[in-house]
Amino acid sequence: xxxxxxxxRLCVASEALARFTGLINVTPRSLRVCSPPKSIKLGEKRxxxxxxxxxxxxxxxxxxxxxxxxxxxxISITRSIIESRFPSPTYKHYSSFFPVxxxxxxxxxxxxxxxxxxxxxxxxxYMNKDTVLRTHTSAHQADVFRSNESAGWxxxxxxxxRDAIDRTHYPIFHQMEGARMWDRKKVPGGNxxxxxxxxxxxxxxxSMIVEDPNPPTHPERNPLQTGQHSKEEAEAIAAHLKRSLxxxxxxxxxxxxxxxxxxxPDYVDEPLRxxxxxxxxxxxxxxxELEIFWQGDWLEVLGCGVVKQEILEKAGxxxxxxxxxxxxxxxxxxLLFEIPDIRLFWSKxxxxxxxFKGLSDNLEGLKRFVPFSKYPTCYKDVSFWLRSSSSSAxxxxxxxxxxxxxxxxxxxxxxxxxxxxxxxAQVDEFTxxxxxxxxxxxxxxxxxxxxxxxxxxxxxxxEKVQRELVKxxxxxxx
Numbered sequence: 269x270x271x272x273x274x275x276x277r278l279c280v281a282s283e284a285l286a287r288f289t290g291l292i293n294v295t296p297r298s299l300r301v302c303s304p305p306k307s308i309k310l311g312e313k314r315x316x317x318x319x320x321x322x323x324x325x326x327x328x329x330x331x332x333x334x335x336x337x338x339x340x341x342x343i344s345i346t347r348s349i350i351e352s353r354f355p356s357p358t359y360k361h362y363s364s365f366f367p368v369x370x371x372x373x374x375x376x377x378x379x380x381x382x383x384x385x386x387x388x389x390x391x392x393x394y395m396n397k398d399t400v401l402r403t404h405t406s407a408h409q410a411d412v413f414r415s416n417e418s419a420g421w422x423x424x425x426x427x428x429x430r431d432a433i434d435r436t437h438y439p440i441f442h443q444m445e446g447a448r449m450w451d452r453k454k455v456p457g458g459n460x461x462x463x464x465x466x467x468x469x470x471x472x473x474x475s476m477i478v479e480d481p482n483p484p485t486h487p488e489r490n491p492l493q494t495g496q497h498s499k500e501e502a503e504a505i506a507a508h509l510k511r512s513l514x515x516x517x518x519x520x521x522x523x524x525x526x527x528x529x530x531x532x533p534d535y536v537d538e539p540l541r542x543x544x545x546x547x548x549x550x551x552x553x554x555x556x557e558l559e560i561f562w563q564g565d566w567l568e569v570l571g572c573g574v575v576k577q578e579i580l581e582k583a584g585x586x587x588x589x590x591x592x593x594x595x596x597x598x599x600x601x602x603l604l605f606e607i608p609d610i611r612l613f614w615s616k617x618x619x620x621x622x623x624f625k626g627l628s629d630n631l632e633g634l635k636r637f638v639p640f641s642k643y644p645t646c647y648k649d650v651s652f653w654l655r656s657s658s659s660s661a662x663x664x665x666x667x668x669x670x671x672x673x674x675x676x677x678x679x680x681x682x683x684x685x686x687x688x689x690x691x692x693a694q695v696d697e698f699t700x701x702x703x704x705x706x707x708x709x710x711x712x713x714x715x716x717x718x719x720x721x722x723x724x725x726x727x728x729x730x731e732k733v734q735r736e737l738v739k740x741x742x743x744x745x746x
Contacts, residue, residue, distance in 0.1 A: 308395065311366055315395040318548065323393040323401060324683045327428065327439060331344035335613060336424045336442045336597060337363055339628045340621070342637075343442050343613055346601040347424045348628065349523065350444055353516045359446070360406070360418040365425055376530075377410040377582060378551060390673040393428050393439075401428035405443045405594070406551065413447075413583035420590075422446040424597070430675040431693040433682060435609045438462065443596040448508065449590035464504035471511050474518045479683045480510070490546045490554035496577040497589060502554065505574050509591035510544060513558055513572060517542055521560060523634055524604045531636045533646050542569075549573055552592060562603065570595040606636040609717070611687045617718050643720045645690060648730040651709040652743035680736045681712060685729045690715040707746060 307314045308321075310331060325614075335343040351361050373386055385391060388405060393401040405423045412421055415641075424444045431437045455463035455710050484503040485492040492502050521540055529535045541561040549555045552573025559566045572593035577732075580588050598610055607613070612620055619640040627634055674694070681689050689712060696709035712733065714726045737743050 274525060275596075279347065310368055311537060312367075313368075315368060315399055315498055318396040320389065320394040320397045322389050322429075326402070326683055326686060327393060330440055330614070331367055331426070333614070334426065335577050336426060340624045340626065341613075342601045342605050342607065342624055343597050345522075345624060345627050345631070345634075346597050348440075349520055349604075349631065350516055350595065350600075351422055351424075353512070354420060354422055354446060357418065358448075359420040359422060361422050361424070362412065363424040365408050365423065367402050367428065368395060368399060368404045373410070374407040375404055377579075378406055379578065380550075387394050389675075390675045393430065393432055402686060403427055403447045404672070404693060409445070409447075409551075409592075410579065410583040412683075413449075413588075416588075419450070420446065420448040421504060428579055430679055431677050432674075433689050435611075435691065436599075436602075438598070438610045438614075439679075439682065440614075441610075443594060444597055445592060445594040447590060447592040448512070449575075449585075449588040450505075451585075452587045452589070456630075461498075461500045461504045464501075464508050468504070468508050472506070472515060474514060476518050477539055478510075478514060479541070481741075482544070482546055485554045486546070490556075493553055493574065493577055497632065500588065502574055505589065505591050506554065509572055509574070509593070510556075510590075513570065513593055514542060514597050517558065517560055517569060520600060520604060521562065523564075523631065527605070527635045547571060547573070551576055551579060551626060566652040567603070569600070596745055604634075608637075608639065609690070611690070611717060612637075614687060615717055626696045629685050631691060632640055643716055643718075644725070645713045645715040647711055647713045648726065649695065649709055649711050650730070650734055650737065651696070651746040652737060652741075653746060654706045654708065655742055655744075656703070656705050674713060676741060677737070680740060681733055683710075684732045684736055685714060688716055688721070688729060709746075 290639055305317065306330065307316050308323075309315075310328060335341050336347050338344050347363070351359075354361070371387070374392075375384065380386060381453075388396045392403055403423065404427055405425045408423050408425070412423065422444055423446070425442065426440055427443050428440055431439055450460050450463055452458050452460060482490070483498065491500060497505075518540065525537065525540075529537065538561075543559050543561075543566070545557045545559060547555045547557040549571055552575055555571065555573030557571050558569045560569050561567075570593055572591065575592050576590065577586070580586060582733040597611060601607060601613070602610070615621070617640075620637075622732070623635075623637055677693055681692050689710075691713040693711055694708060695711045696707075698709075700707070712730065714721060714729060734745055738745060
């Protein structure tokens with residue numbers, strides 16, 4: 269390789285590595301400047317990549333983890349607790365859908381407009397212009413409705429979004445959604461109202477305090493789907509939905525309360541209280557959020573509502589109507605186990621994982637997470653000027669003041685430091701009074717979950733972050 273240029277040697281080496289790992293399909297170009305890879309292998313399938321591709325290896329490498337199905341993992345345990353309130357054969361549970369989906373599945377099938385911000389490369393990981401890493405479990409909703417294998421179902425899955433870096437946000441997280449349908453063609457006499465109320469009578473009751481001061485529908489705040497459902501149908505479906513989800517909350521937080529009492533003999537027990545709040549969601553109407561009063565504060569637990577009929581029509585089941593809900597598994601697991609940092613879910617440290625051993629088989633041993641030693645944080649600031657023109661940075665992301673997006677900074681920090689980056693936040697902003705140039709300052713907290721970082725290590729991470737900001741965003745460091 270001595271006769272090759274440095275760029276050519278790097279090209280040949282990268283091609284050899286790609287072929288060795290089997291991740292990227294590259295055609296050997298031993299004496300020419302190598303072109304970008306043409307495809308990426310994820311799971312058992314290859315996906316073509318183009319100029320839309322923006323999924324770093326730190327993200328794609330985590331696809332195989334599947335925390336929501338990993339035995340004795342807190343995300344999987346939380347999933348199984350919720351599923352227990354939706355028994356078969358009425359409900360079928362899906363948890364193995366692959367995360368790469370079409371833009372049609374992720375956006376179009378749900379009625380996302382063409383200019384919706386969720387479609388942006390700053391928010392979503394793309395393989396190519398027609399293929400993404402799903403941003404929500406609803407990407408599979410139309411397919412499940414269309415398959416029509418059961419009256420009710422849940423979908424649990426890992427979902428992917430470019431997001432902030434802090435203790436409650438991570439670019440990969442887990443959702444569960446569920447639905448319950450009734451078919452006008454199958455219920456006796458086509459009477460949906462009677463069929464739903466008969467099913468409500470078969471649901472368990474509970475003693476939890478429930479605040480629900482608003483009517484089931486409101487013409488402005490929470491409208492009925494006029495022309496699709498009668499008021500009586502919407503009221504019956506809403507009643508079934510609320511009872512079903514109240515039972516989920518009772519199941520989760522009764523266990524959380526028992527764990528809290530077991531770990532603290534002085535724990536002050538309070539009755540469980542929830543309240544229903546009118547809400548807006550693009551896929552349901554009327555819609556609600558459910559909040560629980562927990563440890564002195566009202567906390568949002570989930571969102572839900574009566575499924576919009578247009579979604580069912582697009583899925584080929586226009587005679588069906590019913591309800592759906594969505595819930596974030598990390599949020600519930602953090603409350604259930606008192607886990608303080610979302611990064612811990614991805615830890616392979618036995619001091620974390622061993623605390624949940626055996627719980628998948630016996631939930632009676634559930635207890636609060638006991639933190640191991642908290643290692644010191646080390647924060648570093650980075651300040652930079654944004655470009656004043658719209659020129660691109662060497663083919664990289666445009667970083668002029670109009671096009672700049674904070675998620676690009678987050679992605680660079682995450683790509684360099686991984687889970688060592690505990691928190692990234694903007695701490696200052698300045699616009700030069702004469703030139704009009706904009707300057708931003710971000711504070712990055714570096715902290716390992718497993719050991720104390722040396723100052724030299726932290727400096728190395730930070731210096732690389734700064735280099736990547738200049739290289740990829742074209743900013744000017746201050």
